[in-house]
Structure formats: structure tokens, C-alpha cells
Amino acid sequence: MTTRTSAIEATGLRVSYGGREVVAGVDLTVPAGTVYALLGPNGAGKTTTVRTLSTLLPADAGAARVAGYDVRREADRVRASIGVTGQFSAVDEVLTGRENLRMMADLGHLGRQRARTAVGRLLERFGLTDAADRRAATYSGGQKRRLDLAMTLVSGPRLIFLDEPTTGLDPRSRRGLWDLVRKLVAEDGTTVFLTTQYLEEADRLADRIGVLDGGRLVAEGTAAELKRLAPGGHIELRAAGRAQLAELARRLPGAAPDPAALTVTLPHDGSVGALRRLLDSVDDGAVTGLTVHTPDLDDVFLALTGRLAATGTPSQEAPV
Amino acid sequence: MSTAAHPVRDAATMLRRNLRHMARYPSMTVMLVGQPLLFLLLFVYVFGGTLGAGLPGVPAGDRSAYLTFVTPAILTMTVASVSIGTAVLVATDLSGGIIDRFRTLPIAKSSVLTGHVLGAMIQTALALAVVLGAAFLLGLRSAAPLERWLGLAGLLALLSLALTWFTVALGLASPNPETASNLPMVFVLLPFVGSGFVPVASLPAGLRWFAGHQPFTPVMDTLRGLLAGSPSGPDALRAVGWCAVIGGCGYLWARHLYRTRPVR
Numbered sequence A: 001m002t003t004r005t006s007a008i009e010a011t012g013l014r015v016s017y018g019g020r021e022v023v024a025g026v027d028l029t030v031p032a033g034t035v036y037a038l039l040g041p042n043g044a045g046k047t048t049t050v051r052t053l054s055t056l057l058p059a060d061a062g063a064a065r066v067a068g069y070d071v072r073r074e075a076d077r078v079r080a081s082i083g084v085t086g087q088f089s090a091v092d093e094v095l096t097g098r099e100n101l102r103m104m105a106d107l108g109h110l111g112r113q114r115a116r117t118a119v120g121r122l123l124e125r126f127g128l129t130d131a132a133d134r135r136a137a138t139y140s141g142g143q144k145r146r147l148d149l150a151m152t153l154v155s156g157p158r159l160i161f162l163d164e165p166t167t168g169l170d171p172r173s174r175r176g177l178w179d180l181v182r183k184l185v186a187e188d189g190t191t192v193f194l195t196t197q198y199l200e201e202a203d204r205l206a207d208r209i210g211v212l213d214g215g216r217l218v219a220e221g222t223a224a225e226l227k228r229l230a231p232g233g234h235i236e237l238r239a240a241g242r243a244q245l246a247e248l249a250r251r252l253p254g255a256a257p258d259p260a261a262l263t264v265t266l267p268h269d270g271s272v273g274a275l276r277r278l279l280d281s282v283d284d285g286a287v288t289g290l291t292v293h294t295p296d297l298d299d300v301f302l303a304l305t306g307r308l309a310a311t312g313t314p315s316q317e318a319p320v
Numbered sequence B: 001m002s003t004a005a006h007p008v009r010d011a012a013t014m015l016r017r018n019l020r021h022m023a024r025y026p027s028m029t030v031m032l033v034g035q036p037l038l039f040l041l042l043f044v045y046v047f048g049g050t051l052g053a054g055l056p057g058v059p060a061g062d063r064s065a066y067l068t069f070v071t072p073a074i075l076t077m078t079v080a081s082v083s084i085g086t087a088v089l090v091a092t093d094l095s096g097g098i099i100d101r102f103r104t105l106p107i108a109k110s111s112v113l114t115g116h117v118l119g120a121m122i123q124t125a126l127a128l129a130v131v132l133g134a135a136f137l138l139g140l141r142s143a144a145p146l147e148r149w150l151g152l153a154g155l156l157a158l159l160s161l162a163l164t165w166f167t168v169a170l171g172l173a174s175p176n177p178e179t180a181s182n183l184p185m186v187f188v189l190l191p192f193v194g195s196g197f198v199p200v201a202s203l204p205a206g207l208r209w210f211a212g213h214q215p216f217t218p219v220m221d222t223l224r225g226l227l228a229g230s231p232s233g234p235d236a237l238r239a240v241g242w243c244a245v246i247g248g249c250g251y252l253w254a255r256h257l258y259r260t261r262p263v264r
Helices: A046-053 A075-081 A097-107 A112-125 A141-153 A171-188 A199-205 A223-229 A242-251 A272-281 A297-305 B007-024 B026-046 B048-053 B063-095 B098-103 B111-137 B146-173 B177-182 B185-193 B205-213 B216-228 B233-260
Strands: A006-017 A020-031 A035-039 A061-066 A082-085 A159-163 A191-196 A208-213 A216-221 A234-239 A256-258 A263-267 A287-293
Touching (some): A020 A191, A082 A141, A097 B007, A141 A159, A141 A171, A191 A199, A216 A223, A216 A297, A234 A242, A242 A256, B007 B111, B026 B063, B063 B111, B063 B185, B146 B233, B185 B205, B216 B233
Parallel strands (some): A159 A191
Antiparallel strands (some): A208 A216
């Protein structure tokens, strides 16, 4: 067993929940000091996997070692090594930010002096010093999420679980949280296991990405490896009218017209040359808009499973 | 980091949290104490004259005799009333993510719930002091010696411990905080169908049987005996027995739910 270098090792993990097998045989290895992202749509089994690995839910079959300890038999030792930031906000809104952190320090048996130092340091690191003595109920979504993460870190866990850490955050707060996570890995050597619906998030943070669908890992690799599975994404052209739409559909190879939306969708390899040739081949008056979709979760999913992910994931659009 | 359990220290941390909640939502405490206080005034000044006349050997219009009779029922009701607040606090914990945070910490399993129970017992002690103070202001007289008062305090503490563990379980079992605030109402109403407000002998046969066998009747009879200076041993034993059963079931049920109940 490679417990020294593996923060997480799961083999054949199966978990049923409400009479349905939500996790259907997952094998995972996460080396210590790395970031692993579990990517998938709602209902893929991401949260159940996190709950199982963080001792909240018993597995029906398979085995998992987290931080070197068996999740089922040595749950308390696992708990002492991990920090968990769940999908739902886990801050006490009646308490202030400082009181929330202090409570975590007390529950981590840190001792008065160490607790005070740790709380002050975390407030500063997470940009909450000014808000420290306000009740958490008055915090913005981003502040609440930062406090949530800070609470997870009070007792200095070697491994943290982040279940959809940026869902519901505005883009600026999302980037801020990404920076914090990256610093955590770079400066403290913390291992991070996160789940997300956004390829972009996994791309920015993770060393390795596992794509989860229907409780199974359907692909695993680096962001670059996954993107190669869905080369290029696609381009969408908006036609000026029905006649122009028919004309575009006839002239452009591989074009899929949508008469209701007056758009045609074309496969695109992501290259500038292909985009230029396309623009040269259409008349100015025939097209009223053009959108380039870089590969997103939907594209990776489509490539892997032959169907679209059930979620609306934000794609990077470049309106012309 | 230590993985050894620190049940007392962890419960104290959780108690601090709950006391802060109570201090920051005084309206909840005021409501929970106000309800039995209102019943005290209602029963002494509105119904007391008539109901007092129905007590054996009491002349019509004597409110003070009824005040002495009804005080144990109001004290019991106070304990039940405060436990409603606890059920709501527990259910609120379970409706957010915070309970999962506590569950993934290497802390003694029962300390989160113990913190709630201890907080409720402190709140109950304050509420009982207010209600008993009001009863004395209304003219309650008792010649009970110190050891009887200690017995009274002890039984009320035991009742509070037992009822709160049970309502903690109800709070965990409730689908939402609203339901959690309704379920324990049964404990507030139970003194009515017992020896709390009228003598059991005055009830119709079926109700009389129920009143004679429900948990609050021996509790209220014992409290009444302690206040009047003539406590009955068998009543006290039955009262303590009921508290042990309610508290024990509540504790085991709550502990089970805390381990298994998913976040809503």
C-alpha cells in the first residue's frame, strides 16, 4: 500500500442511496500534494463520492483509504486528517466570522494561544479581517464561501474536500477562491479533492480530472488530455433570414441548421486559420452573428458518452 | 492534532455556541417563557375563582388555593415550552450544512447534541426562576424546608434533561424547523389531561384512566407534594421512572438520528 504518497486510494467503491446505486464502482488514486477534480453533471454521484470519502456515508462495497487510514474502520483518524467544505454553506450565520473560526479552533483542541494566532492568520489570508466581527448572516456569497473554507482549514488538515466550491458565486468571487485554493496547494502542500460542474474550474485548478457519469468514471486525465477528446468545440452562425440559412447550410460542410433559431452549428478545430477561411466564405449580409464555443463540459461529455450533460454549463463565448 | 475524544470540552464549546444563539435571539426566549407566564395569569385570574371552588374544601372565589394547585402544572409546562426552542435549534442545524461539518470533525459524537441539551437546561432554569418568581408575586406561599426545595429543583432538572433529549430527537426527525416547533407542543398540552389543572377524580372515566397513567401526572403530583409539604414516595418514584424512560429513549433515538440522518 502506497499510503505515504497517496492521499486518497479507492478501489471498487459502490454506494447506494435511496435504493439507487449512485456510485457504481469507482477507482481513484490521488497523490499527496496534488489537486484532483471530479467533474460531472448533477446526479453523477460527485457529492456521494465526497460524502463517502469524508466518512459521512458508508460504502456498500469496495475500500477507501484516506490520508492512509481506512475510511470505515479508522473513521476518527480520517476525520482528524481532513477538512470538508460541503456543497451547502456550513457557517453559523448567528455567529461572527471570528467566532465561527474560534469555534472550529476549540473543536480542533488547538489551545488558546495557537487558536488566536490561527484565527487571525486565516482572517487575513481570506480577506475577512474587516468583516471579522460582523455576523456571518450579513456576509456576501463570496465572503461566506471564504469563511466556509477558512473554517475547514483552522486545524491545518493535510487533505481537504471541496464539494462544488464555486457554485452560485459571481465570476470575481470564483476567481478569488481559485487563487486561494492554488495558494493552499503551493504554499502548504495541501492535497485538494474537489468536485465541479465546470470544465474551466477543473482546468484552472486540477492536476488530474476524473469525469463522472452515472456513478462511473468515464474518463480520467489532465485537462489537456480531456480536451483532446472533444477537439475544438463548435462555431455557431446566426443567419439573417430563412433564405440565407438555407444557403449557409448548403454551402458549409458539416453545418447543422436550426430553422427555429435561424442558426447553423459547425464543428471547429479551434484554429484561427479555419475561422478565417469560414469568415471569407460567407457574405457580409447573410450572417448577423457568430459565436465561437471552446470545448466545455458539454463537448467533453458529448464526446465521451454520446449525449449532452444535463446541466447548463457556461461556455466561453466570443460574440462578434 | 489529537484524535482522543474530549467530550466535556467539545460539549462546552457547543454550549458556548448555543448560549450565543439564545443571547442573540432574545425574542425566542421571551416567547418560550412568556407562554407559561400567560397561562399562569390566565388560570389564576380568569379561571382561578371558579376552578378553585371545585377543589375539595375550598370556598368559592379563593384564588390563592388554586394558585397553589396550578403552580406545579405551570412549572412543568415551562420545562416543556423551553424544549420547543431546542427542537427548533437542532432542526435548523440539520437544514444547513453545519451539521455535516461537525460530523466530519474528530470530536465526541454526542457533544453537539449535549451542547444543545445543556443550553436548554440553563434556559429552563432561568425560565423557571421567572415563572416561580411571578407565582410568588401573585401570592404563592410555601412552608417547604430547604431540602424539599432542593428536591423540587432536582426533579425539574431531571424533567428538563429528559424532555430536552427527547425534543432533540424530535428536532432531528423533523423535516424542517417549522415541524420541529409543532411536534413538542404535545408536551405543553399534556399537563391539561393530567392532574395539572383539575383534580384527576373530576375527569370522566376514560380521561381519568389516561390522566392516571400519563408521565406528567406523577411529576406534577410530586412537585405539588414538595410545595405543600406532603410529598408521596410512590409518586416521586414513578416521576423519576418516567423521566428515565423519556430521557433514555430520547438520548438513544437522538444519537441514532445524529449519526444517520442526512442533511435536508
